[in-house]
Amino acid sequence: MKKSCNVDIRRLSRVEGHGNIRIKIKNGKLMEARWEVVETPRFFEAILKGKKWDNAPWITGRICGICSIGHTLTSIRAVENAFGIIPDEQTKKLRLILKHMETLQSHTLHLSFLVLPDLMKAGSIFPLIKTHEEVVLRAARIKKLANDICDCVGGRRMHPTRTVVGGFTMLPEKEELRGFGERLKEIVSDLMLVAELVRGFSLPDFVRETEFVSLKGEGDYPFIGGDLVSSDGVRMRELDYKKMTNEYMTEQSTSKWCRLSRESFAVGALARLNNNFEFLHPAAKEVAGSFGLMPPNHNPFMNNIAQLVECVHVVKESTRLIDELLGSELKESRRKVTPRSGIGVAAVEVPRGILYHSYEFDDDGKIVKSDCVIPTGQNHANIQFDLEGIAKEYAARGKTDTELELLAAMLVRAYDPCISCSVH
C-alpha cells in the first residue's frame, strides 16, 4: 500500500525548547524529513566576554534549567583547569553526588514525565494522575529525593548556590547525608518498579549504525573529566575537544551541528553505556540485561532504557559515596583562587551527554574568549539522519499521518533534547 503522508509539527511538545519536525511522503516515497531548531539564541559566549572568572559558573549555569548543575560544575572545572586548581577528594565526592542526583532528577523527569505518556497513550502526565496515580507518585518520589539531595549539597536544585570555583561555600551536615543515604537505599525498589512498568511496553524497533561519543572510563563509569572516546575508535584529550566536536552551521538550525568520523554522532546515556558498559554497577547491568540492552546498541529509542540503567547506577554510586563521606570528618575546604592567563577546558557527562566549556583568560582572570559545546548540539545531526532513516522505513510500510507523527515525535524525545541549551 503506497501512501502519502504529511507531518508538520511546530514546537514539538514534551521536550525542552523549540524544534519542528517536517516529513513529506508521496506515494510511498520520502520527499523530505527535517529536524529544524528555531530556538532564539542568547549568545552566552559573547556575554561572557570581558567578564571576570567568578561570573562564568553563575552565568553559564543559566544556559539550562534542567541541567544547571551540570553547566555550573563544567564551568567550575574549566576555570579550575585554567588556574591550576585541583579540588580535594571531599570536594570531588560531593560534586559527584550532586551530579549523580541531577542525572537522577533529569532522567526521571524525561522518562516518567515526558516519555511515559507516549507509551501509556496520554498527552501528558496530568491525566495519568487520575488513572495511574501510583505511577505518577512513584516518579515524583524519585525526583523529589534527587532534588532534595541537590538542595542539600548544592544549596539549590536549580541554579545551585553552594558550588564555587575551589570547592563549596557550605557543607551538608552529616546527619542530613546519613538520612539521604537511607532514602537512596529505599528508592531502589521504586526504580525497579519503574523498570517493571517500562518492560511492559515495546519500544519502536529501529536501528541505524551510529558513532557514539563519551568520556572514557578509567576504572569507573565516567562523569567528570578525562579522555574523550568514540565507538569508531577515536580517542582524544579533554583539551582537544574541538577536534572531537567539529561544530558547523546549517541553515535548518539556530544551533550548531557536530560531526566526527561520519556525517553525525550521538552523545548521551546510550553513548556512555555503549562505551563504558563494563564500569556500570552490577545492579545497573542487571537492569540493562532485563531489557536485552547490551553494547553496542544502535537503536536510538533505547536511550530511554539507558537512562533508566544510569538511574540505578547513580543511586548505587551515591550511596557508596555518602558512606565514604560519613566514614571521615567533613572539613571546610575551599581552595584559594589565584587567577592567571591561560586556557581551561572541561568535559563533563551531563544527563544528555558530554558537555564542554572552554575559557581563555587574561592576566587579571578576565574572559577573552569562551566556548560551550552542548550535548544536544552534538545530537542534532544524528537526530536528523535518524529521522530520515525512520521516515524512509515507514514510507514503504504505509503509515498514517498520526502514526508517523507520533513515531517521529517519540524519536526526537528519545534523545531528551535540551534545545534552548543547544542554541544558548
Next chain:
Amino acid sequence: MDEKETGARTYLGVPLYRPKVAFFEFSSCEGCQLQVLNKEETLLDFLSLVEVVNFREAMTEQSDDYEIAFVEGSITRDDDVKRLKKIRKNAKVLVALGSCACFGGVNQLKNRFKDLNLVKREVYGRHPIDSGPVRTLEEIVKVDLKIYGCPVKKAEVEKIVLHIAIGKSIVFPKYPVCMECKRNENICLFELGEPCLGPVTRAGCDSWCPNNRAGCWGCRGPADDPNLDQMKKIMLEKDFSEETLLDRLECFGGFSALMKKGNANEKVL
C-alpha cells in the same frame, strides 16, 4: 483535565474558582516553568488548584482558552513579538514569570555591547542569524503581574495563584533581602569576605542565596528606594572593586534602569 478528574476545591463549602492557566516561554532556560513541576510534594495540590490547558514542555494538548498566562523568557525576534501579542489577547491575566521575562535576565547582558553585529559574529561568525536586542515582556505588551527571581520560587508562584483563585490581593515585600537574611540569623556575607547585593535587592526569596553563604546577585531587582551610593561605599570599604559591584548589578537586568549610562553598561567587544 476537568473537575471530575481532580476534584473541585471548596472553602467553607463554597467551590473555589479554578482558573485555566497556560505556560509559555521565549528566550530562556525554561527553568522557571520547570520550577512549577519541581516541588514534588505540592505538585498534585497545585494541579487541583488550577486547570493547566497549555504547557508545551510537559503536555501535548494545546488550547487558546485560558485566563492566566505565565510567560517565561525575554524577547529578541519579530516572531516572538507576534506570539506574545497573541498570548496577551487571549489571557485575562498575563504574568511575567522570572527575571528573563521581568528584566531580560542574564540574556540582556548582550545589550551592554554597542554593536550587536559583533555579538552575533562572536558566536556565529559570518553565518546570518535573526536576533535583535533583548527586550522585556513589558516593552511589548501590558504585564499584569511579575514574579521575580532566577529561578522563581515555587512557593511564591503557588501563593500568587492561590491569591488569584480566592480573589485576594497580592503584595510583594518592599524591603531588601538583607532583612530576610538577618531574620534567618545568617552570618553577614561581608563578614565572610563575600560581596552581596542583599542591602538593595527586593526581598521575597527568603534570602535564598545568602542562606547558602553565597552573596546576592540581585536577581529579583531593586527593593523600594535602594541606596546604591551606600551599597557602593560598603563594597569599596570591604575591598571589592567597582567592577564586582557592576557585574552583580547588571547580571539580571533588574537594576538597569537605575544604573547610570557610561558605566560598565556599554562595552565594545
